[in-house]
Amino acid sequence: MSLNLDFKEIATASMILFAIIDIIGNIPIIIGLKKKVGKIHSEKASIVAGCIMILFLFIGKEILNLIGIDVNSFAVAGAFILFFIALEMILGITLYKDEAPETASIVPLAFPLIAGAGTMTSLISLRAEYAVENIVVAIVINIIFVYAVLKSSGKIERILGKQGIGVIRKVFGVILLAIAVKLFTTNIQGLLN
Template identity: 75%
Template sequence: MELNLNFREIATSSMVLFAVIDIIGSVPVIIGLRKKVGHVQSEKASVVAAIIMIAFLFIGEEILKLIGIDVYSFAVAGSFILFFLAIEMILGITLYKNDAPESASIVPIAFPLIAGAGTMTSILSLRAEFQVENIIVAILINIIFVYIVLKSSSKIEKVLGKNGISIIEKIFGVILLAIAVKLFAANINVLFK
């Protein structure tokens, strides 16, 4: 089997996933969870998130077909999720409130913080445009970065400070908003044809 690795596709996929996962913007959430539950298992959270994302890359479309949803409907629904995530990031508000978990490695860090609905939608959208192996490389690049951030979240908080984290969160919020609009525009026309 020949690998069709393409640097442009890897870079684009990596940037899209980086903006959607927004692990830097999630540092305040991770720090809050660390304070509530004590220890976050960075390795476990990263590996589980990678497995979920790669599995969804291969079987996500089949799962959707099984429950009678086409990729375009899922992409439009996902664009709304991305839109609201972006609004949360830009305005600094919380639209979704979750109870404090007992353990924070798999839920809510691996799922839905890292491998959430926005990430799943993005993976399916990327699969429609790019080669699978390039998306897998992009996922792995992001998971390595996620692991580094999870491992050093308290150091990142000290270096960036609250204002630095807030600025980064707002920048990625705007990027995410643009991705949501593009995703919506690209798929809504197909639904009405």
């Protein structure tokens, strides 16, 4: 079995996943979660998110078909989740309330923040265009970057300060809202046809 590693495919898939995961834009959410739960396990969150993404890359479409959900429905559901997260960021409100979670490493950090519906939908779309091994390399590259950001979130917070984080939160909230709207409009057409 030979690997068909293609630098261009790896670079393109990495950039698409980087934009969808948007770990830089999620820094305010990560900092907020850290304040709520005290500690975020960067290694655990990164490994779980990476495993979810690789698993979904190989069996995602089959799982959705098995439970009778098409990719478009999954993407529209993901668009709603992103929409509400964006509203939280822009308006400074809390819609997601958890009964004092002990850790935020798996939920909501690894899933749905890092390996969410947008990421899953992108992986299914990428699989139709690129070699699987190139997508796996792109996932690994993104997970390494995610880990680095999670590990240094405290330093990033100190550098940016409270106002800087507030500004970034609102700006990326609007960007996330735009991604949610695009994900919704692109996939709602597929549902209606």
